[in-house]
Amino acid sequence: MNKKKKFQKQKLIPVAVIAVLILIWQAACSFGWVPKFMLPSPADVIKAFVTDFPLLMSHARVTLLEACLGLVIGVLTGFGCAALMDSFPPVKSALYPILVLTQTIPPVAIAPLLILWFSYGIAPKVILVVLVAFFPMAVGLLEGFQSVDQDMIKLMKSMKASKWQIFWNVKFPNALGSFFSGLKIAVAYSVVGAVIAEWLGGFNGLGVYMTRVKKSLSYDKMFAVILLVSVISLLLMEAVKIIQYKSMPWEHLKDE
Template identity: 40%
Template structure:
């Protein structure tokens, strides 16, 4: 199926879902404070754009910083685990265990350690992004073709030269694939941190709106969060397309 057909099918299914949602809300006369219709959500998302943008800016900063710190930590760790298999054997159970811990359990601890400011949310986002980047990059490094490894070894290439011209280009598609997964779920960490304790952000706005039975504003915040996730996904996809020119 071509890209155009996939886009048309996906858009059609989404519109059908919204039409069913809209019809159900109108026919059943569901109160706004229980389930607002999509038209109401869209109206609030547009009319309350200044308020939503104010809080979305903080959530976006938390996500960007979380991506930066996760990449800064993930790349060296993946390289060390690749070079020293004993380090991989020691850290792999810890990485798996870190993903088995519910993020809701970590959020209160991060609030205690880093306070109600931005850094607790940044580290929450970084924790969620960190795992898929490390795992994918490590898998990419380990999947490098053995014949190319032997060729670089026979030519006497030092490790850093081999890493620059062989291992990193080979693992780059894996790294970007893990980054796409990470940025798409980065909003989860930031929002959960804002739910536990914050003074600004879309998660904070959702909690405040829910307490005032402004469910339409809660859905509008979710819509803006979805837009942030999609934008980051598209941005990484554009970087991937521009960087991996040899794969085409």
């Protein structure tokens, strides 16, 4: 009971802060502190969100498709890469520095190139998402694989377990926690990545829509898209949390 109250209190604080910020924002617009064309009021944003809802959804579908496709490919390749680096130390010493190096290149810088190479379709967007999702997955999983208790490996070897058996029985479960931490980051990155790629050219998607409404100076609609992007990211991250909770029942035994 007490715990529940404490939990509610913890949730209450950020909600209250956000509410206060929105109120200030609304006040700033209503009292004319900021010119309306520069900053639409929260009420305007909500109104734009509601009126544009069907259009937003049709664009969101494209962005989501790109993000999910890229995410799946990024997770799978990240997993494969981490498994390879874990099993073969030379592969790790060869790949790891390159991986870190690629992370210093901002995705916005690669996006125009990708569009140049793969045209305006869905392909360059998916590739960009793969690129941004891949890294947190590969690094997180590798860390998970390598942080296994060496005595556990010793015990498995004394039982004549194969490399494969050690991987699936010990290393993989050990990496699940960092897998989900990486996945949460990758999910957030993937939506943003898709939107960024769409900015630079395309036919459909929230990023494309964003550039369109920006050109027509409809900032209320622009804010509505931003709102939608962050809602989508939040929902996806929440989904990852739920999957994590369900798939690692041994992690929260004390809650039951």
